[in-house]
Amino acid sequence: MHQILALIIKEFRAIWKDKSARGILFAPPILQLFMFAFAVTLDVKNISLGIYNQDQGKESHELIQRFKGSPQFSDVFSIEKESDIKHVMDTRKAIVVLNFPADFSRKMRQGEPATMQAILDGRRSNSSLIVSGYVGEIADVFANEFNRQFNPRKAIPSISSIVVPRNWFNANLDYQWFTVTSLVAIIGMISALSLSSLTIAREREMGTFEQILVTPLTPTQILIGKLCPPVVVGLAQSVVMFAFAVTYFGIPFTGSILLLVAGMFVFLTSIIGVGLFISSLCTTQQQAVLGTFVFLTPTMTLSGFGAPVENIPMWLQYVSEISPLKHFLIVIKGIFLKDMPFAAVWANTWPNILIAVFTVSSSVWLFRRRIE
Amino acid sequence: MSERKDTFFRMRGLLVKETYQIFRDPSSMLVAFFLPMLLLFLNGYAINLDANNIKTGIVIESQNDDSERLLQSFQKSSYYDVTTSDHRKPMEEALVASKIRGIIVIPNYFDKANRDQRILSPIQVITDGSEPNTAALFQNYARGTWQNWLIQTGKTNGNEIKIPINIESRVWFNPENKSPDYIIPGSLAIIITLVGNLLTALVVAREWERGTMESLMTTPVSITELILGKLIPYFILGMGTLILCVAVSVFIYKVPFRGSIPPMLLVGSLYLFAALCFGLLISTLARNQFIAAQVSIFTAFLPAFMLSGFIFEIANMPVPLQLLSYVFTARYLVSSYQTIFLVGDVYEIIFLDCLGILTITSILLYFVVINTRKKLD
Numbered sequence: 012m013h014q015i016l017a018l019i020i021k022e023f024r025a026i027w028k029d030k031s032a033r034g035i036l037f038a039p040p041i042l043q044l045f046m047f048a049f050a051v052t053l054d055v056k057n058i059s060l061g062i063y064n065q066d067q068g069k070e071s072h073e074l075i076q077r078f079k080g081s082p083q084f085s086d087v088f089s090i091e092k093e094s095d096i097k098h099v100m101d102t103r104k105a106i107v108v109l110n111f112p113a114d115f116s117r118k119m120r121q122g123e124p125a126t127m128q129a130i131l132d133g134r135r136s137n138s139s140l141i142v143s144g145y146v147g148e149i150a151d152v153f154a155n156e157f158n159r160q161f162n163p164r165k166a167i168p169s170i171s172s173i174v175v176p177r178n179w180f181n182a183n184l185d186y187q188w189f190t191v192t193s194l195v196a197i198i199g200m201i202s203a204l205s206l207s208s209l210t211i212a213r214e215r216e217m218g219t220f221e222q223i224l225v226t227p228l229t230p231t232q233i234l235i236g237k238l239c240p241p242v243v244v245g246l247a248q249s250v251v252m253f254a255f256a257v258t259y260f261g262i263p264f265t266g267s268i269l270l271l272v273a274g275m276f277v278f279l280t281s282i283i284g285v286g287l288f289i290s291s292l293c294t295t296q297q298q299a300v301l302g303t304f305v306f307l308t309p310t311m312t313l314s315g316f317g318a319p320v321e322n323i324p325m326w327l328q329y330v331s332e333i334s335p336l337k338h339f340l341i342v343i344k345g346i347f348l349k350d351m352p353f354a355a356v357w358a359n360t361w362p363n364i365l366i367a368v369f370t371v372s373s374s375v376w377l378f379r380r381r382i383e
Numbered sequence: 384m385s386e387r388k389d390t391f392f393r394m395r396g397l398l399v400k401e402t403y404q405i406f407r408d409p410s411s412m413l414v415a416f417f418l419p420m421l422l423l424f425l426n427g428y429a430i431n432l433d434a435n436n437i438k439t440g441i442v443i444e445s446q447n448d449d450s451e452r453l454l455q456s457f458q459k460s461s462y463y464d465v466t467t468s469d470h471r472k473p474m475e476e477a478l479v480a481s482k483i484r485g486i487i488v489i490p491n492y493f494d495k496a497n498r499d500q501r502i503l504s505p506i507q508v509i510t511d512g513s514e515p516n517t518a519a520l521f522q523n524y525a526r527g528t529w530q531n532w533l534i535q536t537g538k539t540n541g542n543e544i545k546i547p548i549n550i551e552s553r554v555w556f557n558p559e560n561k562s563p564d565y566i567i568p569g570s571l572a573i574i575i576t577l578v579g580n581l582l583t584a585l586v587v588a589r590e591w592e593r594g595t596m597e598s599l600m601t602t603p604v605s606i607t608e609l610i611l612g613k614l615i616p617y618f619i620l621g622m623g624t625l626i627l628c629v630a631v632s633v634f635i636y637k638v639p640f641r642g643s644i645p646p647m648l649l650v651g652s653l654y655l656f657a658a659l660c661f662g663l664l665i666s667t668l669a670r671n672q673f674i675a676a677q678v679s680i681f682t683a684f685l686p687a688f689m690l691s692g693f694i695f696e697i698a699n700m701p702v703p704l705q706l707l708s709y710v711f712t713a714r715y716l717v718s719s720y721q722t723i724f725l726v727g728d729v730y731e732i733i734f735l736d737c738l739g740i741l742t743i744t745s746i747l748l749y750f751v752v753i754n755t756r757k758k759l760d
Contacts, residue, residue, distance in 0.1 A: 133557025181512025
């Protein structure tokens with residue numbers, strides 16, 4: 012026990028001794044949290060909308076005024092010639108171009124369904140689809156008001172305003188609530204992984220590895236000594252990030268902090284198990300860093316952070332079950348936003364316990380094999 | 384004359400050394416070929432932003448013809464993956480546990496509501512706000528399904544409902560709205576960043592860490608030769624990766640390629656060169672592989688992922704971040720490649736992007752030379 016403790020202290024000192032490494036443990040994670048909290052958003056703002064209006068009537072002009080008045084559209088400009096539409100779209104000057112046909116106002120006055128065309132930029136199809144949703148809402152509201160005023164008899168019942176959706180846990184669909192909570196897990200994961208994956212490889216490369224091997228410590232003890240510092244550093248980083256999430260970003264914390272820390276502990280242990288496995292496998296730091304990337308890439312892609320897990324093919328969804336990040340993202344968002352009860356937290360934590368046991372024990376196994 | 388000959392021999396020596404180093408270490412091959420293929424595979428299959436099969440819980444408070452038919456139209460649509468219940472409680476618990484993404488409640492007054500215009504909200508839509516993008520899509524889909532159902536019901540009952548303003552949407556450049564088609568061209572930025580920036584930063588940092596850089600400097604090799612000797616092999620490796628990835632994207636993942644090859648190669652090679660310079664700069668400043676790797680991840684890899692417009696639209700970000708994105712070359716490559724793949728050779732865009740990359744590169748190159756020289760003294 013004393014021996015392990017001594018090794019753990021030595022490992023902490025090794026991290027702490029290096030001044031620039033010390034800085035790198037805390038400054039970039041916080042910086043990243045702030046930068047990406049604002050960058051990572053699928054909310055659509057500052058929309059540029061091009062309008063090609065062939066209609067002389069008053070109705071289309073009024074509708075265009077509505078677009079100009081709406082806060083989401085920062086740049087509404089008109090296009091003079093039909094041939095200019097292509098140029099505007101090609102050079103990304105507008106994300107959506109609306110094309111009003113010449114009979115638009117006439118049809119509206121007659122109470123007939125009027126048609127307009129929306130051209131969306133397929134390079135940014137997610138955003139442009141959301142924009143066309145906004146356009147549709149504004150047009151519907153306008154049409155209903157218009158009909159009530161001028162064609163009360165032919166009024167077409169407003170059907171889009173009937174369904175009023177409610178968003179639980181995040182009533183205004185604030186994207187940051189999603190991003191910041193997920194980023195805490197992702198940034199914690201990246202630093203725990205890079206700390207652990209380099210540790211053995213670095214000692215091997217520097218030649219200090221043999222010195223540890225000649226001590227009376229068993230390989231298992233050495234590995235436990237290597238496991239502790241990244242867990243502690245990772246937890247400390249996360250706690251700092253939790254604090255920023257609640258205080259600066261104003262994200263409600265509804266659940267139990269104890270459950271969250273426990274979940275984080277299991278998550279970090281499973282990740283560090285992977286890191287130590289990579290580290291035992293590699294002979295140089297370069298291999299260790301690149302090995303880390305081979306693990307990080309699918310883990311991030313299949314975690315549900317970038318794109319929902321439900322959208323990927325079924326067999327890949329099964330593969331995503333072995334990603335600790337996927338389970339922990341459910342837990343961290345659940346505890347932050349949903350006051351997730353113990354049973355649900357447990358349902359998404361026991362897979363990580365299994366993964367942690369598996370990764371740590373296989374790294375011990377590999378480590379022992381490599382030094383024998 | 385002999386001076387030039389010496390340079391030639393020295394450069395050849397350096398190039399041979401670096402090439403050996405690349406081929407001897409399996410991890411360079413891993414990052415140059417295996418990792419790009421993995422990334423393309425994941426982006427080709429796993430990233431799909433428009434949600435299908437959203438896990439939906441439908442609560443039917445009382446069974447009747449109307450609620451049965453509405454349930455069917457939800458079940459028939461590929462947007463939802465429906466489970467049903469006659470009570471709210473289990474569905475609400477499932478929403479908290481993230482087992483479902485949304486709830487539709489068909490209340491017990493539903494059939495009455497359909498005949499009485501005064502009841503405003505005949506169905507209830509509840510979404511999981513902890514996934515804002517899915518929640519927003521779910522709202523739109525649910526509204527659409529509901530409207531279609533109303534129109535259908537109206538037709539059978541003889542009172543036709545017309546939509547006052549019809550919007551005909553056309554998605555240009557990607558009419559089927561396939562996510563891989565615009566994500567794969569952008570993901571090439573990440574792949575080249577890994578080869579150009581991360582790999583180079585590590586390799587050169589190792590030379591500093593082990594002291595072999597100093598040994599190289601005691602030889603008659605000049606700084607320019609040293610830098611070129613590092614850049615050229617990795618440049619060739621990176622171009623190999625790029626060409627392979629473009630070929631795989633077009634032939635295996637069937638991403639359209641509407642532009643032409645020369646502008647693609649031009650932008651790609653400029654971007655790769657910028658990444659190499661940045662990698663060199665990081666390694667000369669860090670001189671330690673751990674720090675070089677961390678700095679490279681935080682200043683090159685993550686910005687290429689998050690500040691490039693590859694998934695997250697730059698126009699949606701706050702102004703300071705939009706300005707910051709101009710510093711990282713990834714945004715230029717993503718913009719040009721999305722255009723070259725999906726639209727064609729739009730020279731206005733390609734020219735501006737090249738100009739951006741060149742400006743950043745010359746600044747980087749300046750710092751590389753200054754720093755290497757300083758380290759010598």
